[in-house]
Amino acid sequence: MPYQRIKFYQTGSFAAGNRLLREEQRSVQAGTQRSNTLTCGHRACQGCGEALGARYALDAVMRVTKGKMIAVNATGCLEVFSTPFPETSWQIPWLHSLFGNAPAVASGVAAALKAQGRTDIRVVAQGGDGGTVDIGMACLSGMFERDDDVLYICYDNQAYINTGVQRSGATPPAARTATTQAVGPEPGNRFGQGKNVPLIAMAHEVGYMATATVADLRDLEYKATRAMDFRGARYLRELLRLRQLLQRLPRQLHRQARRRPVRDRLRLLQGLRPVRHGMPQRRH
Ligand SMILES: Cc1ncc(C[n+]2csc(CCOP(=O)(O)OP(=O)(O)O)c2C)c(N)n1
Numbered sequence: 001m002p003y004q005r006i007k008f009y010q011t012g013s014f015a016a017g018n019r020l021l022r023e024e025q026r027s028v029q030a031g032t033q034r035s036n037t038l039t040c041g042h043r044a045c046q047g048c049g050e051a052l053g054a055r056y057a058l059d060a061v062m063r064v065t066k067g068k069m070i071a072v073n074a075t076g077c078l079e080v081f082s083t084p085f086p087e088t089s090w091q092i093p094w095l096h097s098l099f100g101n102a103p104a105v106a107s108g109v110a111a112a113l114k115a116q117g118r119t120d121i122r123v124v125a126q127g128g129d130g131g132t133v134d135i136g137m138a139c140l141s142g143m144f145e146r147d148d149d150v151l152y153i154c155y156d157n158q159a160y161i162n163t164g165v166q167r168s169g170a171t172p173p174a175a176r177t178a179t180t181q182a183v184g185p186e187p188g189n190r191f192g193q194g195k196n197v198p199l200i201a202m203a204h205e206v207g208y209m210a211t212a213t214v215a216d217l218r219d220l221e222y223k224a225t226r227a228m229d230f231r232g233a234r235y236l237r238e239l240l241r242l243r244q245l246l247q248r249l250p251r252q253l254h255r256q257a258r259r260r261p262v263r264d265r266l267r268l269l270q271g272l273r274p275v276r277h278g279m280p281q282r283r284h
């Protein structure tokens with residue numbers, strides 16, 4: 001799929017960008033056939049990056065799988081705002097799992113499909129950074145190591161947002177959270193802590209690993225689509241919301257970033273959190 005930056009020609013209309021391009025160059029969201037995996041009526045905050053990122057990624061997966069996808073969702077903001085009982089905004093087969101076991105549940109779904117010989121149906125697991133980087137790490141590592149046929153998407157808003165912005169293993173150094181030092185000579189999250197799960201995924205030699213951001217939705221669609229070219233365990237990390245990222249920057253960088261135009265801010269953020277994708281060397 002050729003890379004094309006998203007352009008909102010008709011903001012607010014049914015066609016979110018790229019409608020004036022040739023058919024094959026248009027974004028998934030510009031197509032009238034898009035699946036609207038996460039549809040209206042959910043209770044996300046206005047402008048929520050997690051809702052946007054999930055919608056773009058899953059619609060892209062739905063397009064490439066021709067609508068044959070099952071999603072498993074860890075507890076977190078995405079699950080809470082999309083499925084307040086007895087309602088749901090998901091228009092796909094969707095399973096709720098616990099906070100820490102989405103990768104294991106997804107592995108089970110993939111195993112059941114394999115037992116039935118249903119290789120056409122693909123499995124996506126998704127969770128926030130707390131659910132992925134911290135409490136779900138053992139299940140995720142098992143899923144990677146067994147090379148289960150699952151694409152895992154981590155929606156990385158860099159803290160446990162749903163329960164009040166506590167620090168997670170993905171919170172960047174010096175960032176301000178409800179559970180990091182607010183005052184003193186070194187306020188904010190400590191330096192030298194945290195986990196780089198994209199690199200951990202690559203150390204497991206997963207078939208495909210990518211990092212993306214909702215600041216570049218076209219790139220995100222591309223990576224979600226590309227991930228489905230592979231079988232086995234795959235990992236996609238989505239960084240969410242420029243504003244949230246900026247707010248959690250170390251104070252000095254925050255001041256620098258705010259003085260820059262938006263495009264430069266993105267560069268600065270991408271420098272801090274490189275956006276990349278690749279197919280690490282397979283063991284077998
Ligand atoms: C075992 C367990 N511990 C704690 C909770 C409470 N809990 C629900 S959502 C959540 C935070 C989720 O954070 P994250 O995974 O980063 O997702 P986000 O809300 O930021 O999208 C917590 C602590 C829980 N549901 N289960």
Ligand code: SF4
Nearest residue numbers: 044045048050077161
């Ligand atoms: S992820 Fe953040 S913006 Fe989205 S619904 Fe949760 S608190 Fe609101």
